[in-house]
Every structure is written in structure tokens, then in C-alpha cells.
Amino acid sequence: MNNGMNSGMNIGAPEKRGALYFALGLFALTVFFIYLSYDYAPNVRLFPLMVGYTGLILCTLDLIGLTDTALGRIINTVFSGTAAGETGKVAKFTPKLSRQLIAMAWMVGLVIGIYIVGFMVMVPAYVFSSMYFQGKKSVKKCAYGAVSTTVFVWVMFEFLLKYELYRGVFAE
Amino acid sequence: MLARFGLGAIALAIATTFAIPGAVAKYPEKTITFIIPYKPGGGFDTYVRALAPILEKRLGVTVVPKNMPGAGGRKGATYLYKSKPDGYRISIMNLPGKAIAAIQGKKGVGYDIRKFTWLGQIASDSYVIAVAGKSKIKSIADLKKLGRTIKTAGTGKGATSYVVSQIAGNILGLKLKLVTGYKGSSGMSIAVIRGDTDIGFFAYRSYSKFAKSGDLRAIAALDEKGAIKLGKPGLSKLRIHRLVAAPPGLPADIKKTLEDALFASINDAGFKKWAKKARRPLAALKGKESEKLIDELVAFYTGHKDKFK
Amino acid sequence: MFDSLLLALDNLLTINSLGFLVMGTCIGLVFGAIPGLGGTTAIALLIPLTFGMKEFEAITLMGGVMAATSTGGSVSAILLNTPGTAPNAATTFDGYPLAQQGKAGLALGAAATASALGGLIGVFTLVAVIPIAKEIVLLFAPAEFFLLAVFGLCAIAVSTGGRLLQGLITACVGLIAGFVGYDGVSGEVRYDFGIDFLWDGVKLVPALIGLFAIAEMINLSVKGGTVAENPEIVKIQKVFDGVKAVFKNYPTMLRGSAIGTFIGAVPGVGGTVAAFLSYSTQVQMAKDPETYGKGNILGVIAPESANNAKDGGSLIPTLAFGIPGSAETAVFLGVLILHGLDPGPTILFEHEDVIFTLVLTLTISCVLATLIVLALARSLALLTMIDVHVLVPTVTIVALVGAYALQTEIGDVYVALVFGIVGYLMIRFDYPRVTFTIALVLGEITERSFHQTMLISDDNWSIFITRNISIILLVLIAAALALPSFRLWAQRRKERREGPV
Numbered sequence: 001m002n003n004g005m006n007s008g009m010n011i012g013a014p015e016k017r018g019a020l021y022f023a024l025g026l027f028a029l030t031v032f033f034i035y036l037s038y039d040y041a042p043n044v045r046l047f048p049l050m051v052g053y054t055g056l057i058l059c060t061l062d063l064i065g066l067t068d069t070a071l072g073r074i075i076n077t078v079f080s081g082t083a084a085g086e087t088g089k090v091a092k093f094t095p096k097l098s099r100q101l102i103a104m105a106w107m108v109g110l111v112i113g114i115y116i117v118g119f120m121v122m123v124p125a126y127v128f129s130s131m132y133f134q135g136k137k138s139v140k141k142c143a144y145g146a147v148s149t150t151v152f153v154w155v156m157f158e159f160l161l162k163y164e165l166y167r168g169v170f171a172e
Numbered sequence: 173m174l175a176r177f178g179l180g181a182i183a184l185a186i187a188t189t190f191a192i193p194g195a196v197a198k199y200p201e202k203t204i205t206f207i208i209p210y211k212p213g214g215g216f217d218t219y220v221r222a223l224a225p226i227l228e229k230r231l232g233v234t235v236v237p238k239n240m241p242g243a244g245g246r247k248g249a250t251y252l253y254k255s256k257p258d259g260y261r262i263s264i265m266n267l268p269g270k271a272i273a274a275i276q277g278k279k280g281v282g283y284d285i286r287k288f289t290w291l292g293q294i295a296s297d298s299y300v301i302a303v304a305g306k307s308k309i310k311s312i313a314d315l316k317k318l319g320r321t322i323k324t325a326g327t328g329k330g331a332t333s334y335v336v337s338q339i340a341g342n343i344l345g346l347k348l349k350l351v352t353g354y355k356g357s358s359g360m361s362i363a364v365i366r367g368d369t370d371i372g373f374f375a376y377r378s379y380s381k382f383a384k385s386g387d388l389r390a391i392a393a394l395d396e397k398g399a400i401k402l403g404k405p406g407l408s409k410l411r412i413h414r415l416v417a418a419p420p421g422l423p424a425d426i427k428k429t430l431e432d433a434l435f436a437s438i439n440d441a442g443f444k445k446w447a448k449k450a451r452r453p454l455a456a457l458k459g460k461e462s463e464k465l466i467d468e469l470v471a472f473y474t475g476h477k478d479k480f481k
Numbered sequence: 482m483f484d485s486l487l488l489a490l491d492n493l494l495t496i497n498s499l500g501f502l503v504m505g506t507c508i509g510l511v512f513g514a515i516p517g518l519g520g521t522t523a524i525a526l527l528i529p530l531t532f533g534m535k536e537f538e539a540i541t542l543m544g545g546v547m548a549a550t551s552t553g554g555s556v557s558a559i560l561l562n563t564p565g566t567a568p569n570a571a572t573t574f575d576g577y578p579l580a581q582q583g584k585a586g587l588a589l590g591a592a593a594t595a596s597a598l599g600g601l602i603g604v605f606t607l608v609a610v611i612p613i614a615k616e617i618v619l620l621f622a623p624a625e626f627f628l629l630a631v632f633g634l635c636a637i638a639v640s641t642g643g644r645l646l647q648g649l650i651t652a653c654v655g656l657i658a659g660f661v662g663y664d665g666v667s668g669e670v671r672y673d674f675g676i677d678f679l680w681d682g683v684k685l686v687p688a689l690i691g692l693f694a695i696a697e698m699i700n701l702s703v704k705g706g707t708v709a710e711n712p713e714i715v716k717i718q719k720v721f722d723g724v725k726a727v728f729k730n731y732p733t734m735l736r737g738s739a740i741g742t743f744i745g746a747v748p749g750v751g752g753t754v755a756a757f758l759s760y761s762t763q764v765q766m767a768k769d770p771e772t773y774g775k776g777n778i779l780g781v782i783a784p785e786s787a788n789n790a791k792d793g794g795s796l797i798p799t800l801a802f803g804i805p806g807s808a809e810t811a812v813f814l815g816v817l818i819l820h821g822l823d824p825g826p827t828i829l830f831e832h833e834d835v836i837f838t839l840v841l842t843l844t845i846s847c848v849l850a851t852l853i854v855l856a857l858a859r860s861l862a863l864l865t866m867i868d869v870h871v872l873v874p875t876v877t878i879v880a881l882v883g884a885y886a887l888q889t890e891i892g893d894v895y896v897a898l899v900f901g902i903v904g905y906l907m908i909r910f911d912y913p914r915v916t917f918t919i920a921l922v923l924g925e926i927t928e929r930s931f932h933q934t935m936l937i938s939d940d941n942w943s944i945f946i947t948r949n950i951s952i953i954l955l956v957l958i959a960a961a962l963a964l965p966s967f968r969l970w971a972q973r974r975k976e977r978r979e980g981p982v
Contacts, residue, residue, distance in 0.1 A: 019910045026650060033657050036672055044667045047928040048660050055653030062646055079646035095703045100909075103702045104902055107695060110877065111898045115891065119882060127874040134702060135870025149875050153882055156515075161526055162236070164203070165882065166891045212525050213811030218818045221528055238889065239525075242681025243663040243670050250677055282677070323937065329668030351936040353623075353665040353929040355748070358804035365802075366619045368937050381803065381825030449821030 015094050020066050027059040106130060118168030124150045199259055199426045203234040207263035209248025211241045214356055215378070216264050219294055219414060219452065226440050230433040244330045245269060250282030257419040259426035262291065267413040267466065268473055269332035275473045276480050289422035290466065292434045293457035295414045295447075297375040298395035299336055302388040304365050312344060312392050312402065315371070321349045323369035325360040328352050333360065336410045337373045338479040340394065343404050361388060375412045377453055409472050415462055431459040489837035492537035493845075501538050505545020506846045510853060512546070513553025516690045517883025519566045520550040520809040528816060536820045537838045543816055544842030547809050548600055549850035551752065551788045555592040556854060559781070560585055560708070560864050561876055563694035567685055568752035568788035570918055571760040573693055575773060575780025582776050583714030585862035590723020591778050592785045593854040595734055598727065599786030600847030602738035603745065603793025604840055607800070611829065614801035621747060623933035624944050628954035629747065630927040633754050633919060636961040640761035641913040645965075651907065652916035658683045659924025666932040678892035685753070687884040687893040688900045688921060692914055694880040695901025700908055701869040708872070709865035720858040726778050727786075733763055733779050734786045741787030745794025748806050752791040753922050757915060759787035765964055789847060800836065803828045 034052040037045045065075040113122040128146035131137045137145075157163045206227075208220050220237045228235040240248040249270055252263040265288070273281035303309045315322055324341075326333045329352060341348040351369050354360045357378040364372040365387045374388070376395070382388035392402060399407035416434055418427070437443060438456040447454045457465065492498060512523040523546045531539035554565025559576035572592060579588040610617060621629070634652060641648030661672045662682025673679040701708070709715050727734055737759040744755035763783035764773045773780045795806030803825035805811035814824050822832055829836060854861075864872075884897040907914055938944035945951050 015910075022906050022910045022912075026654060029654065029657070033672075040669065040671060041667070043932070044664060044669055044671065047931065048657070048671070051653055051656045051660075055650060055657070058646060058650045058653060062650055065646065075646070079644075099703050100699075100905075103699045104905065106702070107699060107877070107898060107901060111881070111894060114881070114894060119885070123878050123882075127878060130874040131870055134873075135868065137870065145871060145874065149878055153878065157882060157886060161886070162234070163886055163889060166885060166889075166894075211808075211811065212521065213805060213808075213813075213815040218815050221815065222819055225529065225532060240681075240888065240890075244665070244668060246663075246670075247677060247680040250680075254677075328663075328665045331668075334668075349936065351933055352668070353933050358802065359748075362618065362802060362804065366622055368622055368933070381823065381827065385826035387802070387826050446819075446821055450818050451823050452818075 016066070018097075020063075023059065023062050023066055027056070027063060030055040030059055106134070114166065114168075116168055116170075118171060119153065119165040120150070121168070123153055199429055200231050200233045202260060203236055204231065204259070205261050206235050206237045207248050207252055207261065208237055208239045209241065209245040209263060209265075210239065212239050216266065216414065218450075220264050222446050222450075223294065223437055223443060226437040226443050227433055230437055231429070244328045246282060246330065252417065252419055253283035253288065255419045257289065257422040257426075259418065259422060259430055262416055262418050262430065264294070265415045265417045266332055267415060267469060268335040268410075269330065271466075271470050271473055272330045272335060272480065274470050275335070275477050277477070284420075286466065286470065287420040288417040289420060289427055290459050290462040291416040291418055291427065291431045292438070292459055293413060293415045293455060293462050293465070294434075294438055295453050296455040297377050297412050297453050298393065298398075298408070299340075299373055299410055299412070300376055300379050300390040300394060300398075301340070301371055301392040302364065302374055302379050302383075302390045303371050304367060305386045305389050307370075307389070309370070309391060312346070315346060315391070318370075321347045322371060323349050323351055325354050325363040325369040325372045326350045326352045327354055327356060327360065332412050333357075333373050335473060335480075336394075336412075339473065339476045340373065340407060340410055342476050342479045343407055344402070364388060377451060380451070406472075409469065413465070413469075415457075415466075427459065485833035485837050488834040489537075489841055492834065492838050493541060493841050497535075498538055498541045501534070501542040502545045502842055502846060503849065505542040505842075506549045506849045506853070509546040509549025509846070510553035510556075510850055513550035513569075514557045514565045515883050516557065516563050516565055516694050516880050517686055517885075517887050519554070519686065520547055521812050522887065523550065524809065524812040524816065528819065531816060531820070536817075536822065536835065539816055539820055540835060540838050541842045543813050544839050545846040545849075547792055547813065548789075548843045548846035550809075551785075551792075552593060552596040552847065552850040552854055554788075555596065555781075555785055556589065556861060558693075559588045559592060560861060561694070561872075562697035563876065563880060564689055566752075566788075567689055567922075568756040568784070568791070570689055570693060570753065571756040571784035571788075571915075572781055574760065574915070575775070575777050577697075578774065578776035579778070579781070580708055580862075580865050581710055583709040583711045583865070584718055584776065585709065585715060585865050586718030586720045586858050587723040587726070587778065588781050589858040589861060590720035590855060591726045591781050592723070593851040593858070594724045594727040595737070595782040595785040596789040597848050597851035598734055599738040599741055600789035600792060601844060602735070602786075603742045603790030604843050604847075605793070606742045606790075607793040607796050608840060610797060611800060614797050617746065618798045618801045620950050622948070623930040623937060624948060625950050625954060626747070626750075626926055626930035627934055628945065628951050628958065629750065630923045630930065632954055632958045632961060633750070633758055633923055634916075634927070635958050636765075637757050637761045637919045638916050639961060639965045640764045641916060644911055644913055647911065648913040648916040651912050651914065652920040655917040655920025656924040656927075658688070659921050660928075665925075665929055676892075678890065682925075683896060683921065684887070684893065685921060686887050687896040689918065690880050690884045691897040691900025691902075692904035692907075692918065695877065695897055696904030696908055698873045698877045698880070699901065699905040702873045705869055707866050707868060712866045715862055715866055718859070718862060720855055723778070723858075724855070727782055730779055730782055733782050736762065736766075737783045737786030738790040741790030742794040744787075745791030746797040746806060748795075748798055748804065750923070750926065751795070751807050752788050754919065755791045755794075756784035756788040757919050759783045761915070765961075792843060792847075796839075799824070800829050802826045 037048045061075050065072050110126050124146040127149045128142045131142040131145050157165055206220050206224055208217050210216050224235045224237050255261040271285050274285045309315055324337050354363050360372050361382050363369055394407045394410055396408040399405050435456055435458055508523055512518040524543050551566055551568055554569035555572050557563045557565040558569040558572040559580050562573050562577040564570040564573055576588045638648050638652055661679055663670050670680050740759040741755045744750055760783050763779055764770050795810050798804050798806040799810050805814055817824050881894050884893045887893055934944055
């Protein structure tokens, strides 16, 4: 490895497998997009196809770059010209996969909950349980957090701004 | 001042809580959503926002304008079409823009223009054909003398300006090429002023502002007088209509309540005063007349359907 | 002109007007700080309030809101990595790392000061270009829009440095997301999977809420602890150092303001592009580009001066033709219409006092907003010391409710979730979000103006090289693409000369 020129190359083995899956996911998305594009008339799909095929080439290069081959190393060197911008902000540690999946599951659960029972039920429920189970806070603190967030949301959006926040799938 | 609305909301909340479920509901008893199928800030938006507080007074419940842009106004129309016909969702609609699917006989657009419950018309305006202020073209005859395809500006295929230009071009025997994708009538105006296109079709009101500054100049008016002058009286049927619709199958009693409140609101002295000051034309029609108008117009547009491929 | 100015001052210096101005500024700050709400929503929601007001009172209220939102948005961008409004997204890149280092006070001070100065420069430029406003607007035809969009994409893509390939990939993905929905040119709805919700496409605000706010909340709850890695530093931070940093680095601020005013004047491109472009220009011109993205204060000053200068810029097309230059000005013009004014190309002659009242309001409001933020900065910085297990649920809720409130559509909440997970994976595997965001903003205008250009020119490509502005833009594109290679070459040469490091 050439001494940390590319932060993507310093990552550990499980991380690298993750990066590979992510790159594969992007590749699949692009293929799917190109497939969908052929449903449209030539002038309507012109631009999308240009983007789609460009994306496909780039994704292929990215996948090769992830392999530990001579070609992969060349690609990494060519594309890592100057160093700047958003990069370098990568987490300095590799968290456990299970922790990451749990964090994402909480978000997905929250949104599914909002879909089913709406905001006004889900807001206190989520804040309380998230603080209780993830944060291991006392019941009193969790209740305090849940109530204050709910009151804020209600006062700000429903009371002052006259929004009717989504009430869930059964209220429709 | 915000509190005033808050109090209203509380009162409303209490009112809804105490309404006995199952009992015969008296219409209206909760907030009515007035859908605007376009972004905030445009012509449709201002009409609805100016009208909403007056309608609110007549109906005694809150009327909330809600912008629902997307697919050139099709998203809002489809949303309304699929809504429950309970009188709590109404929308402003434009013709001929919303009739395009009916003209093309296309299926799967999401709504059928003839099946909405029509509550009335707010406004209607005639069209003009305009060129840039400094253009040499003075008349339709000058345009024809150019002996080439004439470029015209439009917002999109499916918009009112598209329908108007296709039909007017057909009647006048002009070979038109539509450059689409401009944002609203102001975007079209700039396109003509800048010289992107030769001409543009504008509703009289949006044209008049640019005429005053000398940026645009009309070469033909498509109102009744202008159409006769051009020897094609049919052209005067090409107007922009701003109507109000409810979902199909709205019960007759609710329809009557809404229709009457809407008609009275448009004729309200305060609303009329606003329209005059802001130079917005008004043309109040009741539901029945609107339905008749729509049937007539759709038949007229459909007569030119081979221009909409 | 002078009479109008006096009349405007007269309008403004009443208890009512000043009261509404302060109220507007405060509302603007709050709406700016809450992701999803923003200026357009604030103005639209305040419309019923203005019915009982005089015209100029409504203008001071709305003007106060307009000038304060992006200042408010910078607060959440710095403290929570959650841009309050879309243009603040660029502020997160260096503002949030500063907060992580415990230097939130410094970043807030710099952002607020840069906002005020940028805002003032924008407004003054506006007043200065009034005589040529029409000409400026007419310079940009679809061909120029297309080239400008391409320039924006290129300039920002090359500034992703070591992850150029991944930056280009996310740009493609951003464009792909941008294709979803209605295509104005053909009138067709694309990639909608039969879902009505997608007819309006993937909207920028919920996407950004996901990409930045939700993604960061996932990241934080994985990490635990507090935002600031070293809470001790937070307490001793001096906000005033941030203020000083802006004055010391005035070239950055001036450049940012110039970019902001110029891009702000181009309808449909707007503040987000202005802020990103200002950021990437800063990175490209810096001697130490590797320090950006890790908490360089200049990376805060550049976008923040740009995203406030855009307010002045976006009024240029309004003065010229009475057409809006941004979503906020569109709603603002709607308010004028509701008050019986009829904004059009003659707005400057017919309603000169209105324009001056607005200009004065914007001036006062952007300074006032900054003073408020500066006064609160120390206490706000303490947010970075809160346990993430308290912070994450509350911020997530506000962000999701904000996404819903944008258009009261539950679909926007799903969009925020999807982009949140994608955004987290992008942080994880180091795929730049800059290019993704900018592609999402510019995708539509790029495609639309390309097709328009081809329709106008009857498929003749020479239209791109026969107009002055387009040639300038082509040169800029070439320069933007060549700059990184040139830097690399210069760097290598220097290294060779000085021997191996």
C-alpha cells in the first residue's frame, strides 16, 4: 500500500468487504437505471443514458480499485491527485457491524412507526425508548425527554404553525 | 398575533373532539384543504391565497392553501381525483392545461377532467401572441412571410400555453416549433425578450406588464374582437380558465354549500377590490355553468387532436 | 431615487415596522435553524398574518425572515452537521469538524460574521447594478445555463481531492436521483415506479435532511459520547476569535460574497450552488488544501459569505423584470401581489419605495441576525457537550417532522430515511456527498437547458461557442478541470527539486 495516500486503502478487512458491497450496490443501481431508461423515447432517455453509462464505467473502475491487483493500484493512484475537500473526515475507528445495523434499525423502526401510528404517538414513544434502551438513562430522564420533545413538536408545528402532522395509516 | 391562530386551532380541536361520532355530520366541521397544484408564488397560488380567508369567513372553518407541485400540475389533480369526496379537499384547476389528456385520449393519466365535481370558475383571461419589443415583426402576415418554422416558448407539453399554441397555430396555419421547459409565464416572457424564440402565447394579464415596459409587443389579440379581426372567430375560445374542482361524486348538499360560498367569495367586495388593485381579472361562474363550459371546450379542443401527438 | 429612499426610511422607522423586522429576523433564525422549514415555508406560513398589515410592514416582516434564515441555518450545520437550509450544507464540511474539536464558538462567530458581511455586500452590489440589471439577466440564455451548470459540476467534482473517482460516481447517482419525476421538456414523468409521490421528483430539502442530519445521527449513535470530542475546549472558546478570523481573511470573504451575488442572480441555480462553489474555489486556491474538511475556519467563511450574498443577487432578476431569482423571492413576490401590488418589469418605477424598504430591511436584518447569533453562540456551543443519546432522538424527530412539514407529505419522510442510510454508508466508505448534492441540484437544469438549446439552435452545436458569455464559461470549465492536474504537476516538480520528502 502506498503510505496512506488514499484513505480508502487504510481500512481493515471487514470494512473493505463493506466497501465492496457498497460499490457493488452502486453498480447494481446504475445497471437498473440503464435498464429502466430504455422504456422511454430516444430524446427523453438521451441524457439519462449518458449519465447511466458514464456511471457504469466509473463504478467498474471503482470496483477494480478495491481489488488488490496491479490495475487496482494504478486506478487508485490516478484518481487520488490532490487531497482536499470532504475527505479525511472518515471515522478513525471501525465500529462493530452490529452496532451500525442497530443504529440504522432504530431509524427504520421510527419511520415505520410514523407510517403506522403517526407523529404524535411515535414522537414520545421513540424518544423514551431510544433514551432508555440505547442511552440507558433513568425512567425519569427518559420521560422528561419524551415529554419535552413532544411538547416542542406540538407547540411549534400543530399549535403555532397550524400543521396537521401525519396521523398514521389508519387515520386516512 | 400567532396566538390568534393558535386559539382558533384549540377551538377547532375541542369542536372536533366533542362531535359525536356516527351522528349525521353537518358540513363543514373541520379544516378544508385548498390544493394548488403548482409552486408557491405563481398566479394560481396568489388567487387561492387571496380567496382563502374570504372563503373561510363564509364557511366558518379554516381553509388552508396547500401547494402540491409536480408533473406540471398533474400530481395535484390526481391527488384530488383520488381523494374522498367529502368536501374537505378542493383544488384550483386550469383549462385547457388539465384537458390535455382528454384531448389526446390518453389513459392512465390519473384523472378524467370531465368527472370532477366542478364548483365554479374564479377567473378567465384571453390570450395574445407577442414578440420582443424590438422585433421587426408586426403582424401574423409578417410571421408567415418569414417562410420558416416559427419558434414559440412554452412551459411544458401538457401546460395551457402548449394547448393554446398548438390549436392557434393550427387555425392560423402557422408552422410552430415549441421550445419547452421555461418556468411559468415570466420565464416565457424572458425567453421571447431574449430572442430564444420568435413569439410567445401569453395570457393578457401577464403580457400587459411587459407591454408597459416595452419589452413585449402583441402582434395579435385572441380575444373576441381580435379573433374576428384575424378572420378566425374560433380563436377566442382559447382562453385560460381558473376553475375550482372537488373530487368526483361529491354529494349534492355539500356541493351546493361549497359552490355558493365560492361564488359569494369571488363576488365579495373585498376580493374584487384586491383583484382590481393587483390587476387580476375575475370571471365568476357557478358549478353548472362551469360544467357546461368544460364540456364545450373539451369538444372544441378535441377537434384539433391531431396536433397533439 | 433619493425621495424613495427617504420614503422607505420613513416607512421603516416606525415602531410597528421595526417590531415586525425584529420579529421577522427571529422567526427567520428559528426557521433557518430547523431543517426542512427554511425561508420559503416561513414566508408562506406568515402570509395570513400580513393581511391585516400595511404593505411596508409586510415587507419588513418578510425581508427580516429572508435575510436571517441562512444565518440560522449555519448554527445547526456547525453544531449538528445538519444544514438548516440547503445552502448551509457546504458549511458542515469544516464547521462540524471544528465543533467536534470543541471549537464550535469559533466556527459560529466566523459563520455569523461572514453571513453579515456577505449579506451586506450582496445588497450593495444589487443597488450598484440596478442600471444594468436587465442586461445582466438577458445575458443568460439556455446555452449559458447549460454551461454554467456544467461548470458548477466540474468545479465541485475536482475539489473532492483524493476521492475523485468516488466523487464522480456519487455525482452520477445524484443526477440519477434528479431524473426522477417530471421532465419539463418532454412533459413525461420518468422513473416514478407508478408512485404519484415521485411525480414531483426527489426534493432537495428532504434529501439533504437525510444525507446530512439523519446520516450524522446514525453516525453519532454508533459512536456514542458527545459531539465535541474534547468538552474542555468548548468552555474556553472565544466567539470573538471567529469574528476576527473573518476580517483577517477578508479575501476569502470577498470572493465568497462575489460568487454568492453572481450565482444568486441566476434563477434556478441559487444559493446551494453558490455556497458549494465558493467552498470548492476556496479549497482549490488554498495553499494547504489537505487541511479542508478537517476544521479549517476558511472552509466556514467561504460558503457562509456566499449564501448570504445570494439574497441580494437573487433580487437582480426581480428588479429587472419582476421575476423571482429564488424560491424565497417567488413567495415574496406573491406576498406583494396579495397586498395589491403588481410586480413586473416596471417594478422599479412603480414601486421604488417598496424596493428600498426591502433593501434597507435586508441590510438591517442580516446584521441583527448576526448579532443575535453572536450573543447566543457561547450557550449554543454547549449543545456539543450533550450526551448523544439525548441529542440523537430529539434531533432526529425535529429533522423528520421538518421533512414532513416541507409539503405535508409523508413521502418526504421516507426520502429522508433512504438518503439517511445512503448518507451514512457514504460517510462510512468515504464517498463524497458534495458532488451528490450538487448533481441533485443541477441535474434538472443541465438537462433542460441542453434540450432547450438544441431546440433553439435547431440542433446546431455552434451555439455554444458563438456567444461571449458561453466562451468565458467554456474557458472556466477547462480551467476548473485542468487546475488539479496542474497543481499535481507543480507539486511533483517541487518535490523533485527539493528531493524526496
